[in-house]
Amino acid sequence: MNVIEINNLTKYYGKERGIIDVSFNVEEKEIFAFIGPNGAGKSTTLRTLLALIYPTSGSAKIFGKDCIKHGPEIKKEIGYLPSEVFYYDKMKVIDLLNYSASFYQKDCGKRIKELTEIMDLDLHKNIDDLSFGNKKKVGIVQGLLHDPKLIILDEPTSGLDPLMQQKFFELLQEENKKGATILFSSHILGEVQRLCDRVAIIKEGKIIQLEKISALQENNYKKIKVETTANMDEDYFNIEGVSNLEVKQNIISFLFRGNINSIMKKISEIEIINVWIEEPDLEEIFLHYYEKGA
C-alpha cells in the first residue's frame, strides 16, 4: 500500500521554478529519503504534501486522500519536523509540547515523558534559552508525541551532534518498526545510507533517480585506487564505466561500474605498487549526478 502518492506535482513561485513534474510513491512502513542539493526542491515538495504551499499543477495523496483537500484530516496522523525549528520563544518546553499535544484527540503525556527522556531534554526551560540543537530536540519530540503514522522530516539532522543523531536515528527506526512510514529530505548522503530503504534524487526541481538503496550499492560500483610505480598517462583508465577519475602523480582513483574483468585486465597490464578496491559510499556514487551539468 502507498502511504504517499505524488503525481506530476509542479510548483512555480511566480516564474521561478520550484519543482517540475515530481512523481513518486512511498510505501507503507518504508523509510524514504529525498536527496538533493540546496534549492533543488526538497522543501517545496514536502511543504506541498503538508499543504503549506499549493501546487501549480499535479496532485499528491496521503493515506489515499488528497493532501490539499483533506489536509486537516490527514495531518492527524502526520508528524512534521521543519528544517529550521522556531517556536513561541516565550513558552516553556513543556507548555509548547502540551500545546502541540492539545491539537490531537489523545493523551500524549506519557509519550512526551518518554521522548524527552530519550532526547535528554529539560522540560522546564524557556525555549528562548535553548541552544539550536536543543530546539531541534523540542522539534523532534513535538513531531513524534502523537505517535503519527507518517513522519515527515525536512533536513532532520542538521544541528544535532553525532551522539544525538545516533539516538535520533534509533528513535526513528523504532517508530518505523512500530509501523510508521518515514519520509525525510537531506543533502547529507551518508545519513541516507544508514537509515533508509529507498531514495529519490532531485536536481533542479526534477526527480533524476529513484532507487532502492541496496540496488544502488549493489550496482556494481567499485571504488578503485591504484598506486603505480611510474607516473601514468592520465587517460590510461579513461575507459567506459569509469567516473570521478582523479590522478595525483602516481596515485589514481576512480569509480567503476561495469564488467569487473575489463578493469582488472587494465590494472594487470601495468606495474603497480598497491591497489584498493572498495564498495563506494552513496555520496561518491551520487556526486556525479550533481556534477553533471552543474
Add this chain to the structure above:
Amino acid sequence: MNMFLHELKVYRKSTIAWTLALVALVILFLSMFPSISKEAESFKKLLEGFPEALRVAIGLSVENIGSILGFYSYIFLYISLVGAVQAMILGMSIVSKEIREKTADFLLTKPVTRTQILTSKILAAFTSIVFTNVFYIVAATAMASVVETKEYSIKTFLLLSLTLFFLQLIFLALGIIVSVVVPRIKSVLSISLGTVFAFFIMGAVASTTGDTAVRYITPFQYFDFAYIVQNSSYEYPFMIAAIGFIAVAITASYFVYSKRDIHAL
C-alpha cells in the same frame, strides 16, 4: 479553543498595557476638566484667538468646552488615536507574527483548517479589544462622574466612549487584511503608526473642508462627536460604512489566508 486560549495568552501582556495606558490617559485628561470649566470664559477667549481652521481641525468647538460632554469629545480624539494604534498593531500581529517568528510551520501542520486558525486569532484579538473597552468605559464613566458635578447625559457619554470600540474594530480589521495581503512584514509598529497617523491627519484635513464625501475616507471621521452630543445617536450612513468595511476586510482576509503559500525561510 486551544488556539484561542493560546493567542489570548500571547496578547495578554500588551492588552493589559494598552488598557492601562488608555485608562491613565482618560483619567489624566478628565482631571483637568474642573479647572478648565471653572475658567471656561477666559479659556474660551483664549481659544477664540486661534484661527478657526485650526480649531476645526483639532475638533475643538469653543462653546462646549465648559461642559463635560464638550470637553470629553475634544480630548476623545486623542484617546481614539491611541486606541486605533493598539487595534492596528493587534490586527497586524495576529497573522504576521507567525511568519516573522517562524512559528507558522508549527501551527499549519497541525490537524486544523486555516479558517479555524484565523477564526481563533480574530476572536482572541476581538476579546482583547472588548477587554480594553470594558475597562476603559468603566474608568471613563467613573472619572466623569467624579469631575462633573452638574447634570449630563450618561447615554451620550457612553455613546461617545463606545466610538472607541467601533474605531478599534475598524482598525483591527484593517490590520488583519494588511497582514494577510503583505507577504512579509518586518515592522508592525512602523506600518501601524504610519497608517493610523495618516488617517488621523486626513481626518483633520477632512473636518476643515466639511465635505461629507471626504469623511468616508478616514475612520476618524465616521463619528462626528458634535453630532453625537447634539442628537444622542450615531450617523447611520457612517455606521453602515464601518460595518461594511469590517465585513469586507474580514471576509477577504479569510479568502486570502486560506489560499496563501506559507514559505520556508
